[in-house]
Amino acid sequence: MKKIVRITTIPESMAKLLEGQLGYMSEFYEMVAVSSNENNKLDLLGEKENIKTYATEFTRKITPVKDLKALYNLYKILKKEKPEIVHTHTPKAGTVGMLAAKLAGVPVRMHTIAGLPLLEATGFKRKLLSSVEKMTYACATKIYPNSFVMKDIILEEKFTTSNKLKVLANGSSNGINIKHFSKDNISLEEQKSLKKSLGISEENITFVFVGRMVKDKGVNELVASFIKLNEENPLTKLLLVGPLEKDLDPLNQETEKHIESHPNIKWVGFQKDVRPYFAISDVLAFPSYREGFPNVVLQAGAMELPSIVSDINGCNEIIINNKNGIIIPPKDEDQLYKAMLEMAQNNNLRDQLKQNARLMIQDRYQQELVWKALLEEYQLLIKNLR
Numbered sequence: 001m002k003k004i005v006r007i008t009t010i011p012e013s014m015a016k017l018l019e020g021q022l023g024y025m026s027e028f029y030e031m032v033a034v035s036s037n038e039n040n041k042l043d044l045l046g047e048k049e050n051i052k053t054y055a056t057e058f059t060r061k062i063t064p065v066k067d068l069k070a071l072y073n074l075y076k077i078l079k080k081e082k083p084e085i086v087h088t089h090t091p092k093a094g095t096v097g098m099l100a101a102k103l104a105g106v107p108v109r110m111h112t113i114a115g116l117p118l119l120e121a122t123g124f125k126r127k128l129l130s131s132v133e134k135m136t137y138a139c140a141t142k143i144y145p146n147s148f149v150m151k152d153i154i155l156e157e158k159f160t161t162s163n164k165l166k167v168l169a170n171g172s173s174n175g176i177n178i179k180h181f182s183k184d185n186i187s188l189e190e191q192k193s194l195k196k197s198l199g200i201s202e203e204n205i206t207f208v209f210v211g212r213m214v215k216d217k218g219v220n221e222l223v224a225s226f227i228k229l230n231e232e233n234p235l236t237k238l239l240l241v242g243p244l245e246k247d248l249d250p251l252n253q254e255t256e257k258h259i260e261s262h263p264n265i266k267w268v269g270f271q272k273d274v275r276p277y278f279a280i281s282d283v284l285a286f287p288s289y290r291e292g293f294p295n296v297v298l299q300a301g302a303m304e305l306p307s308i309v310s311d312i313n314g315c316n317e318i319i320i321n322n323k324n325g326i327i328i329p330p331k332d333e334d335q336l337y338k339a340m341l342e343m344a345q346n347n348n349l350r351d352q353l354k355q356n357a358r359l360m361i362q363d364r365y366q367q368e369l370v371w372k373a374l375l376e377e378y379q380l381l382i383k384n385l386r
Helices: 010-018 019-025 040-048 064-081 089-102 125-139 148-156 190-199 219-232 253-261 275-279 295-302 333-345 347-365 369-382
Strands: 003-007 029-036 052-055 085-088 108-114 142-145 205-210 238-240 265-269 283-286 305-311 325-328
Touching: 003 089, 010 040, 010 265, 010 369, 019 040, 019 148, 019 369, 029 040, 029 064, 040 142, 040 219, 052 190, 052 295, 064 325, 085 089, 085 219, 085 369, 089 108, 108 283, 125 190, 125 253, 142 148, 142 295, 190 275, 205 219, 205 275, 205 295, 205 333, 219 325, 219 333, 253 265, 283 333, 295 305, 305 333, 305 347, 333 347, 347 369
Parallel strands: 003 029, 003 085, 029 052, 085 108, 108 142, 205 238, 205 283, 238 265, 283 305, 305 325
Antiparallel strands: none
């Protein structure tokens, strides 16, 4: 059986962002997963997907000594396993993994782009990250942006040439399991109980945000816009679901104070299952600065929620303005406020967008479509090796 090694910086990326995919592919190929193994999460992934795993330490920051150590460890793993394909995800795993695969003589080297953090960088850091990105692409034999707009950005930045780039299916790295993300899975009793615990009534219009609580997710603008909205419409609520990260990209102190003290802002931290929070909400508010292909917007749509999103790659492909949501300029607090106000006041518009939400996700981004497209790509690339 042909062998494929999949590499991510942290095991959560495989466990959550690629959930089920490696197990599916293991029906056709011998799959090997490589990542860090903090709290034995990689071991647990291997058991769940029934695949072989190797642990190697990656960092999400620029750490030359640790990166060289990870490169050497990966090189040894790849020389031992001798895979036909190495397929990497996430920036650090992509750079180290593609270089190690090239040095080890792996014939097919695939890297998926699910976001470009460098787009928010400036000055020397931007130049450094751009150079690293170009090196990653140079070591890869094929690059897979997970959105069509991301492909255009890569070409505009001149990171590589168009013949190396390909978007699979309609975009997305893993698609969406629409059977799992269905409002029917959350009982009315569970919804009522959760609403009661959060102080949300049937009269409230609830906006939900799901993601890391950091600056480049637009949380500062979201909180400020909501406070202005709530002064005008006290029946509105803001539900924040996700971990507060204070290291890499912290929120403003003022924003943190509002999150802690505002009576109509409810922060529940990280939640293993976000479906109940979608089920009790009315609108997803996701004003991110940059994304690859955001699973949150797919999940919300599958759970019948219209979305307010930034006009950035991924978001502006999943959402069609005034069809299943509203698209606003990124970093524009005033336009975010106006969109939230429109959603809160215009029940007919909100209901119309809601009716389209799940169907538009189902037609374009079902998980089976994405998995099948990737499987066909693996088959084609391995066939061409003969």
